[in-house]
Amino acid sequence: MIAGTVYGVVLNDQLQRAALAEAFTQKPYAAPPRAPVLYIKPRNCWRFAGAAVPVPDDLAEVEVAATVALMFGDANSVPVAAALALEVCEPHASFYRPAIRQRCRDGFLPLGEFGAYDLAALAAHPIVTLVDGVAAHSWSLARLVRDVPSLIAAVNDFMTLENGDVLLVGLPADAPRVAPGQGVRVAHRALPALQARFEREILL
């Protein structure tokens, strides 16, 4: 269960920022981002305990970016729990307008089990994504442009994270893609694993 709002941040991956540095001086961006670039994953996206992710019939495949979700308690600025999360989206290249249609489809945020965490351990070990049991991607929070404490400080500079809010700390730009029928497992040494099965959406 999540009592607050789920926020995510894009463009917090050092490799991605280096690759896009030139593009970010051009239209429509004009200048590199200053504040963290946030988005919201609304409640229709949330899936827990391995529930299947429906892939809408207009999408051949979806991007699956494994990351860490931090949950905030009553004390400002200090997350009280962490979980693995799988940010699912329709692949898209532009960061100009909010990617609501691409990111906010039903089931597009499988979440693992939230529990106690150690920040140093989170950053020290890779987040590994396996597709149908085969390692497909690996990255770590050492790749973040803003590490967890500086990200939280930069966000709290203009809005408060507390009372059950969740923050996804960043996305790897080289995330793999999966098609309906495939299964994803996300593993990290310091967090409970997350599993998600992707199925073609059937609408009545």
Next chain:
Amino acid sequence: MKRARIYHRGREVWASVSADESRLHLPDGGVVAVAEAQFLPPVTPGATIFALGLNYADHSAELGFKAPAEPLVFLKGHRTLLGHLGASPRPADANQMHPECELVAIIGKPARRVSREQALEYVSGYTVACDYAIREYLENYYRPNLRVKNRDATTPLGPWIVDAVDVGNPQELALETRVNGAVVQAGNTSGMVFSVATLIEYLSGFMTLLPGDMILTGTPHGVHFVAGGDEVVCEIEGVGRLVNYVEAVG
């Protein structure tokens, strides 16, 4: 019927508003004078809050944009919402903070792939929002970015929800913003690029809308920068008159 969410004797309650808008009737039979009520934003916990950018052609032109071909949708968290008669913080460097009066549609039942012809059957009611923006904080990433549109307490909402049946056609309502009594926005919901029904068709075409979800449908022209101490009134015909105060901070 009109329903307000208020803070009363240690808890949040939904109350019905009397016909003359002077009293609030509580579920337990108690009565609170509207003049003494502590209004909360009339929102369902957990609801998804959608908002529209550039949804009136005259406002797009004023900002130098063409009206979009596809709805420009962004989302809000709940901490940005604020009740009637609340105070919205204005940072010291926010010289370009402006109010945006918006009609808000509230979803009444789950909606997935609903046609625009049927869409209004999924609306349970309407309220008023004042969707402040601070133009100094605009960046061209997921624009309008959250630093502009999701600041704490900068989206006043209310004072209450009016049942859809009592509002009738949502596309012929006059809306107006007054700052310290002077009219700074005067428009009509007939000027929307994408109507309430079209927005529900669009959103439900790719995601499920759930009861309580809200759609802030955008604002007409009239960019007016506010100062600390200003009284801002957003009023929509047949829906409500939302009062807010700008509070200088920092």
